Amino acid sequence: MTGEPLNYFWLGKLSLESLPFVEFIKTPNSSTAIAAFAAAAVIGGAIGIVVLLTLFGKWRVFWREWLTTLDAKKIGIMYIVLALVMLIRAVIEAAFMRAQQMLAVNREGPLSAEHFGELFTTHGTIMIFFMAMPFLIGLINVVMPLQIGARDVKFPLLNAISLALTAAGAVLVMISLVIGEFSTGGWSGYPPFTELAFNPGAGVDYWIWAVTLSSIGNTLTGINFAVTIYKLRAPGMTWFRMPLFSWTALCTSILIIFAMMPLTVATLMLALDRYAGFHFFTNALGGNMMNYANLFWLFGHPEVYIVILPAFGVFSEVFSTFSGKRLYGYHSLVFATIAITVLSFGVWLHHFFTMGQSANLNAAFGIATMLIGVPTGVKVYDWLLTMVRGRVRFTTPMLFSIMFAITFVIGGLSGVLLANPPIDFAVHNSLFLVAHFHNMLIPGTLFGMFAAYNVWFPKMFGFRLSEKWGRISFWFWSFGFYLAFMPLYALGLMGAMRRTVQWFEPQYLPWLLVAFSGAVLISLGLISQVIQLWVSIRNRDDLRAPGGDPWDGRSLEWSVSAPPPEYNFAVIPEVHDRDAFTWMKQHGISYTAPNEYQDIPMPKNSVVAPLIGFLATMLGFALTWHIWWLTIVSFLVILGTVIARSFCRDTEKIIPASQVRQEHEQWLARVKGLIPTARADETTSENQGLAEVAS
């Protein structure tokens, strides 16, 4: 064999030109410099992690306690860490895009058109698939089993594999910074633009495999969560005693199960087009991109509710807990959640009113879309009424929730406007639309996740987060949001379109300046959160809450220690009321030792998930660069691993009753030594996680 085909055999389409450093040296300009710097940051970050783990001798801990664990709480924490890392990248990208648009009025900005295209594609792809999804799935992993009184999720290994597949997708997106480029087709990846004829590079393939891997991981998670909630609720936890967060977790899981598959199918069909010469979405020979639009949004619209429902659950818990009051309109909220779940499958066409279908069809989907506004509006009012006759405490999670409610209502208004096909014909694809969905997703999903992060952090790690820096981050995020996105509404009405690298209308400039200042504030908000984490870890001794109930919580997760033991509950609790833990506190049966303890079987650690994660990354990378030997090898090893594991019977370990007794009694003794905290002192170091029982 001569050099060329030999290279192709081993390396596929990879070449030195795939490295951004080489491109920077060849054509040095601001755009390639930024790309080279980003690649260096990824490499530096990876090396930094390796060095730190080695320096502190933590490899063994990292492997035993984290990578191979099947503990849902730890898997959840890893999901959230992944989400936070990806959030940082995507916010930096957003700031770059805002800067570009501000600087590119009637002249070229610092970024090249392709680079800008990659930025808006990775920003969207990351924010949805590798920030919002892992954040909420991580949160559900941590909270839901505890909240329904279960020891674990139903399928612990599947849970770890889901995380591994999601992480593999995220790693592919990160690798694309260092080797090659990413798609410029937007997060929705519409063909025929993403077909081989128009986009022959590796970028679209990176996008396809990153999204495909994460969508498979998500589907498995959805099945896992739904079965967990169906089968593992504690005795007495009837459907209408289930906390609202668990309800939203259930509805989100159902949405995931039904909505992820069209996405997997769509991306795989696009892959067949690109790799095997099929004609699903091509221009010629019977292909039709309208099928892609339908498949994608059949996933894409329920996806909006997948990422927002768990946040609705969080807000329900926060409004109730921090008003010291039962949730107002519980049944209404449950039925509204179910209504949203069902309706969300009937509105996907509103993403392409302008595709030329009949007025009857457009009108029907427009009406269905507005109908979703009804249960959503009901929810907002139910939260408001939850505060009525309560005692509202303005802590960080509550501030995020209040700001969510106010801001979300504005987004609701623009949503009703966009649901109207004639108006949509005028603002479709414009910055008005960009403003609308950020207006829903930032307060809706992100503020919800931030509230949750502040509420449940002490449950995960045993100490609270700094309230001061939490508030600072809240104000930066809130003002930043308004400054960054309200101008986009105006720009959209002025005919400014999304994904535009350069403007020719000087009138846009003032609005773009304001939007950029908003992006700066949001970045400061994110930095404050990094500082918050740092300060809280440093002061963790002052912030400890070993009692496990720092906020006078109402549901079962607050009834156990912080952090909870691996098996969650020494004895599975019996549920008597919707606010199960509040009921226990009021009846004086919290913190009591049971008559007898039993052995608890828990899943053993497993190397299967990290192995599959690694192989899936290889598989995605090999497919992207047409390295066929690696594709075949990694696929076969994944298959072999799954088959081999299914013969493995020794998957459980037994935690003896004596150990459970010892750990539980130790904790109970510790709780006895704590001074109950009044709500006035909950953000001071007085708060050690034992709440004063309201008279």
Added chain:
Amino acid sequence: MKHLLLCCLILATLLLSSCGFLDYGFLAPAGPIAEAQRDQFWLVTCWTMVVILPFFVAMPIVLWKYRRSRKNAVYRPNWTFSWLLESLIWGVPLVIVSILSWNVWKATHTLDPYRPIAGDKPALHIQVVSLDWKWLFIYPEQKIASVNVVAFPVGRPVHFELTSETVMQSFMIPRLGSQIYTMPGMVTQLHLLASKPGEYRGQNTQYNGKFYAEQKFTARAISDSEFKRWIKQKQSHPPLDMRAYSRLAQRSILSEPEFFGSVTQELFNQIVERVKTTPAADLPGAAKATGKGG
């Protein structure tokens, strides 16, 4: 702090002064379609206010009244339901959405882009082909063609027939209203009318690669006699044959509009048909395999 306030003040003035933002989109309509869309915009906003205004009023009151530091406030931790409030928060939005639904059904049909605009003048027929990164306009009756400029008489309905020979794009003249996708191998329809003379910006709104931002065109609404003159003037340009078209269809941007004095009746249909049977990689607009995406 003072500097910050000053900066805010200056910025606010700037924003207000560019509140001529009404001048560039459908909120400054130059035709009946955009006008109707603007009316819809305000109508829907007003009706939705019925649901959201009470919330904006109630929120600060509730936060103030039930804050924990206010000691003598009513505290009823177990109050969770009221039939009256519950029927209001389900009922009022339902009524508003019903009203809006009736409105949407009507408006969607009257403003359907496929629906011809009623008028005493016959519609002017213009065929549009979206290319990377330019717009080709064919006047089948006048037998001329133009690139990146489209002219039509004020007050006369225009019937656009649209297709694409490259990726999907979206055709829009913001001040005239509706946009519609252009798709390869398919034909979409759009009816617009300019009621005020002027030059309006037209654009592609669907991202299609490197020069997406520059893919603009000028829509000129001119008087009948001017339009006749314009046509006559353009008829002296060279013809648009397949060779000239193949050059146009390649990926490029043009610095100046182009015109063609004659064009075959079938060109538009040929383009639609050609896309269906020719693999995209063999079309003049395909990306040359440079390794980089477009």
